[in-house]
Amino acid sequence: MSQLIWLIPLLPFVSSVLLMVTAGGLPRRLIAIMGAGSVGLSAILVLMTGLEFHQSPEPYTLLLWTWMQVGDFAPEFSFYVDQLTIVMMSIITGVGFLIHLYSTEFMEDDSDYSRYFAYMNMFVASMLVLVMADNLLLLYLGWEGVGVCSYLLVGFWYKDPANGAASRKAFVVTRVGDTAMALGLFLLFTELGTLQIQPMLEAANATWVTGDTIPAIAALLLLGGAVGKSAQLPLHTWLPDAMAGPTPVSALIHAATMVTAGVYLIARTHDLFLLSPDVLLLVAIVGLATLLLAAFTALNQHDIKRILAYSTISQIGYMFMALGVGAWSAGIFHLMTHAFFKALLFLGAGAVIHCLHHEHDIFKMGGLRTKLPVVFWSFLIGSAALAALPFTSGFFSKDLILLAAFEVPDVGPWLWAGGLMGAIITAIYSFRLVFIVFYGEAHTEPDRQPGWRMAGPLSLLCVLAIIGGWFGMSLDSVFPVSDGAHPSFAVEAISIGIPVVGLFVAWLVYYKRSWSVSGITDSGLGTGLRNFWHHGWGMDTLYDALFVNPYNRVSHAMRGEWVDHIYHGIVALCVALHRVFSGLQTGRMRLYATSMVFGLIVLILLLRWTA
Amino acid sequence: MEGLAIPLNHVLFVAALLFITGLVGLMIRRNVIFILMALEVMLNAAALAFVAAGTAWQQADGQVIFMLILAVAAAEVSVGLGLVLQIQRRFKTLDMDQARRLNG
Numbered sequence: 001m002s003q004l005i006w007l008i009p010l011l012p013f014v015s016s017v018l019l020m021v022t023a024g025g026l027p028r029r030l031i032a033i034m035g036a037g038s039v040g041l042s043a044i045l046v047l048m049t050g051l052e053f054h055q056s057p058e059p060y061t062l063l064l065w066t067w068m069q070v071g072d073f074a075p076e077f078s079f080y081v082d083q084l085t086i087v088m089m090s091i092i093t094g095v096g097f098l099i100h101l102y103s104t105e106f107m108e109d110d111s112d113y114s115r116y117f118a119y120m121n122m123f124v125a126s127m128l129v130l131v132m133a134d135n136l137l138l139l140y141l142g143w144e145g146v147g148v149c150s151y152l153l154v155g156f157w158y159k160d161p162a163n164g165a166a167s168r169k170a171f172v173v174t175r176v177g178d179t180a181m182a183l184g185l186f187l188l189f190t191e192l193g194t195l196q197i198q199p200m201l202e203a204a205n206a207t208w209v210t211g212d213t214i215p216a217i218a219a220l221l222l223l224g225g226a227v228g229k230s231a232q233l234p235l236h237t238w239l240p241d242a243m244a245g246p247t248p249v250s251a252l253i254h255a256a257t258m259v260t261a262g263v264y265l266i267a268r269t270h271d272l273f274l275l276s277p278d279v280l281l282l283v284a285i286v287g288l289a290t291l292l293l294a295a296f297t298a299l300n301q302h303d304i305k306r307i308l309a310y311s312t313i314s315q316i317g318y319m320f321m322a323l324g325v326g327a328w329s330a331g332i333f334h335l336m337t338h339a340f341f342k343a344l345l346f347l348g349a350g351a352v353i354h355c356l357h358h359e360h361d362i363f364k365m366g367g368l369r370t371k372l373p374v375v376f377w378s379f380l381i382g383s384a385a386l387a388a389l390p391f392t393s394g395f396f397s398k399d400l401i402l403l404a405a406f407e408v409p410d411v412g413p414w415l416w417a418g419g420l421m422g423a424i425i426t427a428i429y430s431f432r433l434v435f436i437v438f439y440g441e442a443h444t445e446p447d448r449q450p451g452w453r454m455a456g457p458l459s460l461l462c463v464l465a466i467i468g469g470w471f472g473m474s475l476d477s478v479f480p481v482s483d484g485a486h487p488s489f490a491v492e493a494i495s496i497g498i499p500v501v502g503l504f505v506a507w508l509v510y511y512k513r514s515w516s517v518s519g520i521t522d523s524g525l526g527t528g529l530r531n532f533w534h535h536g537w538g539m540d541t542l543y544d545a546l547f548v549n550p551y552n553r554v555s556h557a558m559r560g561e562w563v564d565h566i567y568h569g570i571v572a573l574c575v576a577l578h579r580v581f582s583g584l585q586t587g588r589m590r591l592y593a594t595s596m597v598f599g600l601i602v603l604i605l606l607l608r609w610t611a
Numbered sequence: 612m613e614g615l616a617i618p619l620n621h622v623l624f625v626a627a628l629l630f631i632t633g634l635v636g637l638m639i640r641r642n643v644i645f646i647l648m649a650l651e652v653m654l655n656a657a658a659l660a661f662v663a664a665g666t667a668w669q670q671a672d673g674q675v676i677f678m679l680i681l682a683v684a685a686a687e688v689s690v691g692l693g694l695v696l697q698i699q700r701r702f703k704t705l706d707m708d709q710a711r712r713l714n715g
Contacts, residue, residue: 029617589646594638 002052005062005079008045008089009128011038016121024114034497035117036100039124043093050086056476057083061134075195080134084478086516087332088131088264091339095256097122098457102347103248103451106354110246116156120252123149127257130263136185137218139265147174153253154245158497166244170190173238177228181265184221187214201271208275216276222269223283226262230316233290237539239313243305246562250305255312255346256339263319267328270479273484274326281411284324288418291317293537295425299432300534303360304349307433310536311386312342314422318401321415328479333469334397340468341385341394344461351454352437355446362433367442378458383434385465387427388499395499396469398423404494416491420498427502428509435510462578480509480591622663629656643705645697647691654684 015038019031026034059082067075079085100120107116126145130222133139155167176603189195191214192203208215226232231239242254266273273280291314298310315338322331345513352368352375353360369376385394401421450458532538629652634651658680665673695705702709 585714587714589707589710590638590641597634597638 001048002060002062002081004045005081005132006064008042008049008093009125009132011042011045012121012128013125014038016118016125019114019121021119022114024112026114031114031117032104035121036097036104038121039093039097039100042124042128043090043097044297045088046086046093048568049081050090053081053086055081059477063277067138072193073189075135075137077138078134079132080197081132083475084264084267084332085131087336087475091336092124092127092131092257093259095339095343095461096127096252098460099248099252099343099347101258102251102350102457103246106248107246107558110192112156116153116246119149119156119412120249123153123253123258126260128555130261132297134196134198136188136197136200139197139268140182140185143225144178146253146261147171147178147229150174150242150253150258153249154242156245156249156561160244163244166241168240170238173235174228177225177235179224180221180228181225184218184225187218187221191218197268201269204275210275210277212275215272216279218464219269219273219276219279220282222265222272223279223286226265227286228262229265230259230262230320232262232286232316232320233293234539236290236294236313237536237543238280240306240309240536243303243309247305247353250309251343251346251350254309255342259312259316260319260335261337263316263323263331266320266323266521267332267479270323270328271518273323274480280324280326282324284321284405284408284411284415285322287320287322288319288415288422289317290314291321291422292425295422295429296533297536298429300530302362304352304361304362304365304433304437305346307362307429308345308349311345311426311429313445314426315342315386318398318419318422321405321419322401325401325405325408325412325415326480327401328474330400330404332475334394335403337385337393337397337465337468340461341382341392341465344378344458344465345382345386347454347458347461348375348382351375351378351450351458354454354562355448355450355540356444357447359444362436364443365437366440366444367438368446369438371442371446372449374455374458378462379434379438381432381462381465385468386430387502388423389427389503390496390500391466393465393467395496399492399495403492406491410550416495420495423495423498424505426500427499428506431506432510433505435506439511619667623660626656626660627661629653629659632656639640641706641708643695643707646707647688647695650687650691651684654680654687 015034019026019034024031059080061078061080063078065075066075067077074423103116103120110116123146126142126149128142130139130142130146132140151167154170155164157163158167185195188204192200192207194200194203204215230233239254239259243250245254271590273283294310294314294317298307298314301307301310313532315334318518319331319334319338322328322334328388352365352372355372355375356365359365381392384438385392388398402416405419406412408415535541633651633653634650635658636652638648640646640649658677661673661676661680663673665671665676698707698710699705
């Protein structure tokens, strides 16, 4: 089996290429079978790999070929498998397969069925390359591959210019982070001479001591890439707009897998971050700031998908905080449980949107509890896990993160308090969503029910969102084990109780309506704050003023600049030369022969004189 | 037979003369049939040089190449005459300067 792991990314890749070259010429059934089936087969292969790995838990590398050879630089096309890889592969192919299956029904009416599955399969293949890569260059290939697929899928309905703008924004903003990451790779290669992850980390430990400047710079640059891809402060603005794509795309790419690539990158290179404690603390602070900012923003959104998008940013903030406090396993654990419940929530939202003729505004929904029972239960379970109510999957992972944060010396209690604040707001906004959409009066009637291909994945993800946290994973061989110190009982009790308080508040305000918030929100300060939060703390306005508008103005001013004249001159020269040479093509055979003869004579004479 | 009865230089001189005759014919004649004939003359000039050189150095290569040139000449004439027929049919003339539709 270990010799066959190259099949795992290859299957979706081949399916994607076939779907691209046939360009929709295949029957729809076949497209669906190829699109979902290839990912399903990969999932089975991952399962087999995982079972085999469970029996002999020894990390191994599979070398396929040497990618290129330039001097000492010979990156290989090789895959590395350890527990972290297995976990990531399982999430990508498992959740990915469910979402593909769901998509076969969700996209049924779309005329670009084939293009959709081509992009989705290409995404899965790239993401698998990203997590299986043995060296950072191959990882970067997958990294950019998922970026391209994200761009293509956000702008999938490209006829609406707004979607095109959203996809460009996603691409450009993540590019900022990718550039930082590329610089980080250059730095690591020049300093350590290799990009192979395991030897590189060993070399880093051997070359540098904790607190050196160069590993700090390298870790900062990698963090830049991770922040861009994982939509963390200050590069988070692209994710809410990325909701312009089809909902299953949001579920797979912008919630369950791609946006967690940054978390994976930091976890994979954790030795480097351990060498620079300041950067590691920065990771935690970035996570905390992002999770609070995004949670407050999610509280004030009307669009069902934007709420979920901000909640994704917020949850990834928790993962970053976990990484920053050294709770590596807890971070990856939260990544996994988040993939389950967030995919569930997004697919549920997709089902609502699908059944309510593309309605996105939660205040135009309502009373769907009895009308869409499957979706209601999915949402209820997903929200419970998101809010980390006891004994759901999100509870176990978030609890681990909060307790680990409390353990950190000096700043620990602050991180913990911030995380708790985020947790209570998470509970409020997730149950606000449930109460507004599924209780109260109906404003829109559903015109259809989800079929088995939508209900099936939803039910399976429901099960995973509940039980996904019951089985702790063992990642001890990958990460340094944290000490087993346990905080006091009060800390644990507060961490567990906080989400329930949030649920209660949401119940009072949005279900019983016994406690109205309109008194607060309609006051001058309240309205201002609500608008401020609704627009994501004015980040978009700020970036527009700082970067986008000045750039537009400069490029506008540069039109007709003298630089252009150089290029116009080159064009004019080419045209003139073209006239001369095409004039020589007279079509007269004798002229050609004669000029050849004279040319030959000149050449011979030249040779005589020079020799 | 030992070597060559005539000095090699003389033969090469004749061959060069033949070649130049053909070349000049190629450049100045307009009738396509004469152009073909000029080509044949040039080919034969080269063939003569090969035969003479082969004999002078007692090597069979020269004669072998001569056979090759014969074959090339035959092939060239068959294609060339076909072209001549087509030119006559399309342009109603054999003047190569009239057949210049490929000008730039």
